[in-house]
Amino acid sequence: MKAKTKASYGLSDKTSDIILVVVTTIIMLIIAYPLYYVVVASVSDPYDVYAGKTFLLPS
Amino acid sequence: MSNPVPAANAAATAKKSQKHGKTLGKRIAENWQLYLLLVIPVVITLIYKYIPMYGVQIAFRDYKPARGFFGSKWVGWEWFERFFTAPNFKRMIVNTIKLSVFSLLWSFPVPIILSLAINQMRFKRYKRVVQTVMYAPHFISIMVVCGMIRIFLSPYGGLINLLIGQQIDFMTVPEAFRTIYIASGIWQDAGWGTIIYLATLSAVDPGLYEAAKIDGASMFQRILNIDVPELIPMIILQLIMAASGIMSVGFEKVFLLQTQLNRVTSDVIAVYVYEQGIVDHAYSYSTAIGLFNTVINIILLIVVNQIAKKAADVSFV
Numbered sequence: 001m002k003a004k005t006k007a008s009y010g011l012s013d014k015t016s017d018i019i020l021v022v023v024t025t026i027i028m029l030i031i032a033y034p035l036y037y038v039v040v041a042s043v044s045d046p047y048d049v050y051a052g053k054t055f056l057l058p059s
Numbered sequence: 060m061s062n063p064v065p066a067a068n069a070a071a072t073a074k075k076s077q078k079h080g081k082t083l084g085k086r087i088a089e090n091w092q093l094y095l096l097l098v099i100p101v102v103i104t105l106i107y108k109y110i111p112m113y114g115v116q117i118a119f120r121d122y123k124p125a126r127g128f129f130g131s132k133w134v135g136w137e138w139f140e141r142f143f144t145a146p147n148f149k150r151m152i153v154n155t156i157k158l159s160v161f162s163l164l165w166s167f168p169v170p171i172i173l174s175l176a177i178n179q180m181r182f183k184r185y186k187r188v189v190q191t192v193m194y195a196p197h198f199i200s201i202m203v204v205c206g207m208i209r210i211f212l213s214p215y216g217g218l219i220n221l222l223i224g225q226q227i228d229f230m231t232v233p234e235a236f237r238t239i240y241i242a243s244g245i246w247q248d249a250g251w252g253t254i255i256y257l258a259t260l261s262a263v264d265p266g267l268y269e270a271a272k273i274d275g276a277s278m279f280q281r282i283l284n285i286d287v288p289e290l291i292p293m294i295i296l297q298l299i300m301a302a303s304g305i306m307s308v309g310f311e312k313v314f315l316l317q318t319q320l321n322r323v324t325s326d327v328i329a330v331y332v333y334e335q336g337i338v339d340h341a342y343s344y345s346t347a348i349g350l351f352n353t354v355i356n357i358i359l360l361i362v363v364n365q366i367a368k369k370a371a372d373v374s375f376v
Contacts, residue, residue, distance in 0.1 A: 012277070013277070013278060016179075016277065016278035016279065017181060017278075020176055020179060020180060020278075021180075021182070021185070023176065024176060024177070024180065024189050027173070027189075027193075028188075028189050028192045028193065030246075031192055031193055031195070031196060031246065031250065032192050032195070034196075034207060034211065034246070035195060035196065035199075037211075037218065038207055038210070041210070049216055050215050050216040051216055052216040052217075052218075052221045
């Protein structure tokens, strides 16, 4: 009976944990990517950077 | 027959002296070591904060460096009148208020939500990684951040333009200025802002969480019923601090993101003070503008504090 009420009120702890990790990972990537991009862009070929070819790896 | 008012006063005094027991002189004599320590911050504040304030009088004078602060001619409210009748006065006030109010509205809730999420994280190691990454942008100087913003928004190979498949030079679009300013502000300082909230949340009694768990509360319910009430005094304190700065938009970032083409929305008081005071050497005029700004900020601080006192019984000033 108790378990039923619990389930009907909200997500289980496991589900919310997974959602939490996914959301914080996305936020973390959004925050970290500009920093990473600046590092990559500064060691890459400027022509590639201007042409928009540099995203993840230095070229 | 005694007058009721002096009687009440006498009672209050009696109560006060009962509470403290001793006069101020006696207390100083008793704890002179503590008061000696207090002397240091008081003297520093006086020397560096209060004594330089005599210079504010040049807002009411026609300041000439050769004549000095006290020798310059007294002109009263002339500079203030000049500021209020300046052609772009209205634009600057509106831009300053809009920029800071929107900035407050957008960026104020973000650290609260982030800290509530981080606080619920059960994987300690991962939690630490998330926190460290979130703090990182705060340590980049504003100059570098503005350089990064220009790179990202560049029409030639800028990331944002690549994503939307267009070639817009965002730095020259007046409508985009506020969005750029606020979004980059959130990116830079939202993580750092969580520190104060996380510190408050770490003081929550773990027993409360356990009790809530036993009662079958989900994570969201625990946040809503335990964490949020715990945070409210801190949120109000932060709001008071933020509201007192509504008229003072940071100078550097606006100045660094400003171009001749987006001035319609990026003209703020702080940049005007710089242009008048440092570039054009109109010292009295820029002091008057700065004084006007500060007075409004103090009024805002007091008003918000009064509202907070009435609404939530929390006050810090």
